[in-house]
Amino acid sequence: MSLVELREVKGETGAVSGGAMDRVVVRKKIDKRILIGAGAGAVLLLLLLFWLFAPRSGSQTVNPSRLTIAEARQGTFEDFLPLRARVAPLVTVYLDAVEGGRVEQLAVEDGTTVVKGQLLAILSNADLQLSTLARQTEVEQQLNNMRSQELALQQTRSANRREMNQVQNDLSKAQRLYDLQRPLAEKGFVSAKTFNDTKDDLQMQRSRLAILKGSIAEDETLQANQLGQLRASAASMNQSLSIARGSLSQLSLRAPVSGQLSGFSIQLGQSLQQGERLGQIDSAGRNKLEADVDEFYLGRVVVGQTASIEVGGKTYGLKVAKIYPQVRNGQFRIDLVFEGPEPAQMQRGQTMSTKLTLGDSSRAVLIPNGAFFNDTGGNWIFVVDGNSAERRPVQLGRRNNDFIEVLDGLKPGERVITSTYSGLVDKDHLSFDTDE
Template identity: 25%
Template sequence: MDIKLAKTQRLPMTKVVLLVIALLVGGLVVFTKAYTQSASNVVFQDELIVAKVQQGEFELSVKGLGSLVLEKRHLVTSISGGKVVEVLVKPGEMVTQGMIIARLENPALHQTLTQKQSLLSKTVAQHEAELAELKAKVQQAKTAHYDAFLAYKAEKAQWQAQKTLIDKGNSTISMLDHQRSEFAMQRSQKQVELQQTSVATQQAVLQAKMTAQQAEQASLYSEIKLLKENITALKVRAPITGQIQDVFIELGMQLASTSSVAEVADPRLLVAKINVAELDAPQVQVGQQATIDTYTSRFGAVVNRVSPKVVNGQVEVELSITNTLPIEARDKLNIEGVIVTSHQSNATFVAMPANAVANNQASVFVVDKHLATKKTVKFGQRSVNYIEVLEGLNKNQTIIISDMEKYTQDSQVLVR
């Protein structure tokens, strides 16, 4: 008799696989739950920017954007008016001091110069004739004075002789004749005085005339000199050695005196002007060291002026360049400037978190392996890229400095 054995039922393979997967997933969930503790969200490491807390010398600095500008610009103007007949330079060309950059034409100046020179010659001749006449009058007055003086001496000698004879008792000389001799002597003496006054008067007239003539001639000489200078100035020259920045004239233009012709500057005499935030401006002082970045080169500078005005929340700071300029340096080149305002010899600091504010508290995520925990940190002074840590972080801790605003409700997040 045949005995039938009961067949053992086996679970289908598919169910076995699903059971294994379920067990693995359950185990992973339990493991993850235990590993992440209270992490309520997940962030990916390649989306984060992290920084390590440092300790040591902390350099406080202020940053600003701006440009290089020419330290001095020379505006070339036309001393003389005239028509532009030649322009010899273009913007960007180098010129040396005294080099002709433009030529003007003004026939009226040449004509006026000829007329003034002719008038001067005529005036000088006329003055010489007037002086000759006045000198002759002076000489006549001197001659008359000398004749009067001789006459006085003769009258006085006669009166003296008569007086001597009368004093000796000589009766041949009457008192009447002696009296007449005395009157004649006095008249001659008075004539000498009058002639002496006449000489002084003629000499004064001569001197006054000479002074007036000299002033008149000097005026003409001055006019002629000015005309010659204006004619020479029709060749407009560069006042310094430098580079032509701009040219304001064209052929055929009629220029008045003091019209703008061109602008020239030494291209190597540059200063940097940057704008810093008005809240950072009080930290900036004249004499502080700075670094200028042209985005190609870096070189040193020093603060030499801080504007007292705030414009659109910015304060202009001017920096003098202390190092050799790089080859790309030129007027209006965009730059970035960093000014060192102070140093701290032993401070705790970290790269600037996105939500950090100087002298205030903020929450940051401290990373420990794959877990980031939110922590409140008290920050101090800020620099360009770093901020001082006063409380809440220790040296070598790693924090997330990128924007974590969407995780503000999380106390911990998992970092994958």
């Protein structure tokens, strides 16, 4: 066991306590202004970081591999429009049943080459035949009546002429008798009564002649008018008779022009209605091209513009012959005719690649023709700058299948996005995400 020695220390009295070991520590406080300033700085820093990295409402991040980027360059713009045109006959004449009837005889088959006036088919129509015969009989009766009236007028004219001759003869006799008796009466060899009777008879014959001339003149005027009306009526009746007979002739269907018959599918015994379409005749050996053109070019395509096709390594020239301005499904149709010989290898219904020239070639800034044009209307485009692209207004001019002419807003060497802008039309800024 160890022993502990306890000794009293001088100068120290009383019990020993731990109070001397505790000290009061005074805490220093941070100034409130410093705290407020630090908080405001932190908030500003957060706002700055959000503004720098948060996506903008007019901005979008896209993968550049999904875009088509092309460069604007100086070049020659060829103002042409590529078209797909169909080969069609130059002239097509449609066959319709002028009169209805039953098919009694077929003279040709579908696809046959016919000549003008050639018999195609014969129809029968009993009602039409009976009505035509009745009409013909009625017209002939009226014509006979008019001929009788005309004959009566001619007889009246002949009677007037005979009466005129008689009156003139009587006047001549009275004049000779008067000339004979006048010198004798002056010498007293002819009684005064006899001479006066002769003189009165001469005066009567003169008056009779004057009255007859006036009557004949009036009759001639009336007869001329009546004869004119009768002849006009006769001509109208003859025309009506010709129409009636022509109705019967329409039962014999004949080719109105020469060419190839197509769509002629009527059968023996078939009943056809008046005006029913029977087929068509296409011009032989001459063709045209029919092409559908986008309505965007409606104001730029005019009659007389030139076009060309290439067949078998040879180029053939055409021109616009007709424009159909009706727009259907965003397109209108034009007809192109050959200015010279036609390709021998063409088949009707065949489609051919055609180049329609809209204007002269010229030097211009060009960008490739892309889907972006349909989304922007050619009013703006995204211009690429490094890893981003900005929306820029541009003025675009003519376009063909390959290029678009730039009038203002782009310089050669600048890069633009020419692919579709689907989902981007409301954006002003594009950022490229190269990590995708």
